[in-house]
Amino acid sequence: MSEIIVDLKSVSKVYDETVALDGINLYIRKNEFVTLLGPSGCGKTTTLRLIGGFEQPTEGKILFEGKDISTVPPYKRRVNTVFQRYALFSHLDVFENIAFGLRIKKLSEKVITEKVHKMLAQVNLEGFEKRDVNSLSGGQQQRVAIARALVNEPEVLLLDEPLAALDLKLRREMQHELKSMQKQLGITFVFVTHDQEEALSMSDTVVVMKDGKIQQIGTPVDIYNEPTNAFVADFIGESNIVDGFMRKDYLVDFSGSSFECVDAGFAKDEAVDVVIRPEDLVLIPAGNARLTGTVSSVNFLGVHYEMIVESDDGMSWLVHSTLMEPVGTKVGLGLEPMDIHIMRKESPA
Amino acid sequence: MVKFLKRSYVYLIFAFLYMPIAVLMVYSFNDSRSRGMWGGFTLRWYVELFQDRTIMSSLYSTLLIGVVSALVATIIGTLAAIGIHNTRGIQKKVIMNITYLPVLNPEIVTAISLMILFVFARVRLGYLTLLLAHITFNIPYVILSVLPKLRQLNKHLYEAALDLGSTPTQALWKVIIPEIMPGIITGMLLAFTLSIDDFVISFFTTGSGVSTLSITIYSMARRGINPKINALSTIMFTFVLLLLIVVNVRQAREEKKGRNGKNGSKRQVSSLGARLGGV
Amino acid sequence: MKRATLFPYVIWMALFIVVPMLLVLYYAFTVPTDAGATWSLDNFSRFFEPIYLRVLGRSLRLAVISTIICLLLGYPAAMVMAGNAFSRKSVILLLFVVPMWMNFLLRTYAWLTLLERNGVINVLLNALRLPNLNILYTESAVVLGMVYNFLPFMVLPIYSVLSKIDKGVIEAAGDLGANSFRVFTRVIFPLSVPGLVSGVTMVFMPALTTFVISRLLGGGQFTLIGNLIEQQFLVVGDWGFGSSISVVMIVLILFSMAIMSFFEGEEKSVALW
Numbered sequence: 001m002s003e004i005i006v007d008l009k010s011v012s013k014v015y016d017e018t019v020a021l022d023g024i025n026l027y028i029r030k031n032e033f034v035t036l037l038g039p040s041g042c043g044k045t046t047t048l049r050l051i052g053g054f055e056q057p058t059e060g061k062i063l064f065e066g067k068d069i070s071t072v073p074p075y076k077r078r079v080n081t082v083f084q085r086y087a088l089f090s091h092l093d094v095f096e097n098i099a100f101g102l103r104i105k106k107l108s109e110k111v112i113t114e115k116v117h118k119m120l121a122q123v124n125l126e127g128f129e130k131r132d133v134n135s136l137s138g139g140q141q142q143r144v145a146i147a148r149a150l151v152n153e154p155e156v157l158l159l160d161e162p163l164a165a166l167d168l169k170l171r172r173e174m175q176h177e178l179k180s181m182q183k184q185l186g187i188t189f190v191f192v193t194h195d196q197e198e199a200l201s202m203s204d205t206v207v208v209m210k211d212g213k214i215q216q217i218g219t220p221v222d223i224y225n226e227p228t229n230a231f232v233a234d235f236i237g238e239s240n241i242v243d244g245f246m247r248k249d250y251l252v253d254f255s256g257s258s259f260e261c262v263d264a265g266f267a268k269d270e271a272v273d274v275v276i277r278p279e280d281l282v283l284i285p286a287g288n289a290r291l292t293g294t295v296s297s298v299n300f301l302g303v304h305y306e307m308i309v310e311s312d313d314g315m316s317w318l319v320h321s322t323l324m325e326p327v328g329t330k331v332g333l334g335l336e337p338m339d340i341h342i343m344r345k346e347s348p349a
Numbered sequence: 350m351v352k353f354l355k356r357s358y359v360y361l362i363f364a365f366l367y368m369p370i371a372v373l374m375v376y377s378f379n380d381s382r383s384r385g386m387w388g389g390f391t392l393r394w395y396v397e398l399f400q401d402r403t404i405m406s407s408l409y410s411t412l413l414i415g416v417v418s419a420l421v422a423t424i425i426g427t428l429a430a431i432g433i434h435n436t437r438g439i440q441k442k443v444i445m446n447i448t449y450l451p452v453l454n455p456e457i458v459t460a461i462s463l464m465i466l467f468v469f470a471r472v473r474l475g476y477l478t479l480l481l482a483h484i485t486f487n488i489p490y491v492i493l494s495v496l497p498k499l500r501q502l503n504k505h506l507y508e509a510a511l512d513l514g515s516t517p518t519q520a521l522w523k524v525i526i527p528e529i530m531p532g533i534i535t536g537m538l539l540a541f542t543l544s545i546d547d548f549v550i551s552f553f554t555t556g557s558g559v560s561t562l563s564i565t566i567y568s569m570a571r572r573g574i575n576p577k578i579n580a581l582s583t584i585m586f587t588f589v590l591l592l593l594i595v596v597n598v599r600q601a602r603e604e605k606k607g608r609n610g611k612n613g614s615k616r617q618v619s620s621l622g623a624r625l626g627g628v
Numbered sequence: 629m630k631r632a633t634l635f636p637y638v639i640w641m642a643l644f645i646v647v648p649m650l651l652v653l654y655y656a657f658t659v660p661t662d663a664g665a666t667w668s669l670d671n672f673s674r675f676f677e678p679i680y681l682r683v684l685g686r687s688l689r690l691a692v693i694s695t696i697i698c699l700l701l702g703y704p705a706a707m708v709m710a711g712n713a714f715s716r717k718s719v720i721l722l723l724f725v726v727p728m729w730m731n732f733l734l735r736t737y738a739w740l741t742l743l744e745r746n747g748v749i750n751v752l753l754n755a756l757r758l759p760n761l762n763i764l765y766t767e768s769a770v771v772l773g774m775v776y777n778f779l780p781f782m783v784l785p786i787y788s789v790l791s792k793i794d795k796g797v798i799e800a801a802g803d804l805g806a807n808s809f810r811v812f813t814r815v816i817f818p819l820s821v822p823g824l825v826s827g828v829t830m831v832f833m834p835a836l837t838t839f840v841i842s843r844l845l846g847g848g849q850f851t852l853i854g855n856l857i858e859q860q861f862l863v864v865g866d867w868g869f870g871s872s873i874s875v876v877m878i879v880l881i882l883f884s885m886a887i888m889s890f891f892e893g894e895e896k897s898v899a900l901w
Contacts, residue, residue: 054508074511081512087505091527100523101513152513355713359720362705366727366779369738372748376741386751425636432634444634447641450649455837455881457854458874461861462648465871469651485644488637521633548733548840553861563733570737570844574744582734589729597722 002030005188006051006156011060013046013212020046022212023060028156028190028205033182035191037199038209039235044192047209048158051190052081065155080149081158085165086141088133094120094144095129101152119147122181139170146178156188163198175202196236200224208232229343230273237277240317244274244342252342256313257290259335263342273343278306278318280339283325289332293317295325309333370586377579394580401577407565410476411545414561418483419541425484426491426540427533431525433492434499448489459486460553467554474556482554483544490543491536498532531599538596542589655871671872680856684876687853690767691835694774695782698831701775702782703824707816709783710790721787728780736773736844743769743845765847773841774831781830789823790816825888833881853877 006028013021021043028034036044049055050062053074062070069077080101089097098119102112120126123143128136133144142162149157159178163171179202182189193199199206200220208215208223208231216228227233230241244254249264254274266272286292293311300306305324309317309331317333325331377395381388398404433444451459463485467478506528510520526533548563555564562581569575656672658665674680714720727735742748743764750760763769797815839854846852851859853873860870 087509428633429637
């Protein structure tokens, strides 16, 4: 792996009385596409603003290529930002928006023109130089904002929910474009979003956050398949989460039956969260199943059906399947030991 | 039918509002000193108006004080608005309440309080005191025109400028000021208009032969009717009308641009109303 | 950095708004003696002499009358303008604002031309063989001048509130079987109260404090509280008494504002300014 470029060392941020960040440790490698993911108020935007220099940490240090930059103002950092709702300068046209940073650096007119045109080509906005930024569509404004940041050749590009204001189709397109731009330019991207699909599809590394703390850091595959706790499991994709007890290693009780599983190392009879993805539940005949229930709703979602099965002990199970059983049918739910994810109960904060 | 009655009522009100001005304008071309009679068309009063030393010198004072006070008030007021926008809590409340004081206070109270200050501090009443007084009552209107523009700004604009390498000072001059320019210009026009329209505050804070147009009109009107005032009214009304059209076209254009200048302009009309009402 | 921009204004404000107000208070609550000034309420007790109370009474009476006339004339006008009688509302609104921009003294002066003994109105009346109207330099002329100058301040806030009333509300009221009179008393009027209150405030305050209208159209014999202040400062030179009248006026205005905002309900008074 390549070297570390940004390193947050037990960073906290407190506003008045509220704790926005609670001692987080996070390093970001060169050329990495890192996504900070979490619900609103989880501290993801604060983390981004600390790296950008718009806020200063209450405690802890931020290292950039090994040097402490905690108190360096934003205009002296080799980092650029694409802001939420873009923050374009409406008194300037497209060309001048992109040229803004270069003019501050007092580059020659020739160099500026050259760089801006190259950037315009990069974001597919050739011919838009003289346009008023207010006359552009959301997607076009987005491209100008990206071009305005990238033209300064930053080491790290920070993106704060840049796609939130776009419609779904455009958002998909921009996800692809951003990803390929990042690969091609070889710049580190730190991307903030609350959209888990976006995070999984774009990132090298996903950082899941909640209440100012990091819940899990890992590749999209790891995070999806091996969530470290019920919050992550629930936030990333849909999950069935039920209370259970570890009877012994590799054996868990829930919904009135015992199931084999692949987890060990819990105390005897420890209360745990049992997480099962809806696509891992298989419809089987009710007769020889340990988990049985009645189909209470069926929704066709194109690729698969989404069904809710009310089990006999009063639980509702979300099931994704390409097969369908009509409402009212008594069914059994089958599942493999490796699809049962056991998680320690979150210690009450 | 009901619609016709409703319209007629509003037209009657308009007649009431415009009739005195119209009569004034018509009589400015009347070649007869007796007001009731029409003595034929003349431009005599306009000629006499421009030959009247007192009126011309007070016109000069009015414009000079109008321009200078509007400029100074715009600079101080714009900077103040930016500062207020970034202030929170008690501090902001105190500053805003003091800012509203000259807007809400009866003009005569503002006028005598400034007069007391100048006399107390032994500043000779004249151009300087007039100018200081006009700047004082203009600043709040500039602040009230600029603040809504600041509120409409994307809150990340300043940060975006810093992010792209500008120092805070550069960010202020290259981004914030240009972005709120429409508000600044509206504020300046408003300040200029209020300054040339002011009578009460000028009346108390001037001295030693320095007179604004309003003061001259007052002293002439106290002595009865003077056709030169009619001519002056016609010119001033036409001028104000033109200025108003320019401001409105500007605002309409801005609203078209998709920005909501609406709040701004509503505020303006009402604060303007308060100001003119203070007479 | 951005906070530093407040600095010049704070100094200006202290020097030209706060200090002058403190000076007014100082002069109102002191009387000059041989050994400098001493604290005293003499200036205020003087104000309660009958001659000055009469001035206060007259000011209040004329201001109230003008406000009522403005309300009676202005409310229907605002209602018509907010309704669908006109297709180009913005133009109509602008027509209402334009006269306000005419120099205030000239607007008042214009009525001299109209009301004079040989003025336009009397020439017209003569031509129609009707009796002459001689109200110049009477209370009626002062009230007329106030109504003329302040009518737009009544119409605009009422209009602004009425035009924001959801047309659906009125239709709904009609739908539920209310006739148009009841729609007005039950729906439109209550909703328009905030505009009405600010209109009343914006007419009453200046009417109470004016000295120009009374001087030009009242001919100097109708002394109002504003004229009294002017005289104390520019003619008599009694700053203490003049300041105390100013303080009384401020208190009166604060008092009526408090009453108004009570009628208006809390936060709306802020919205209009």
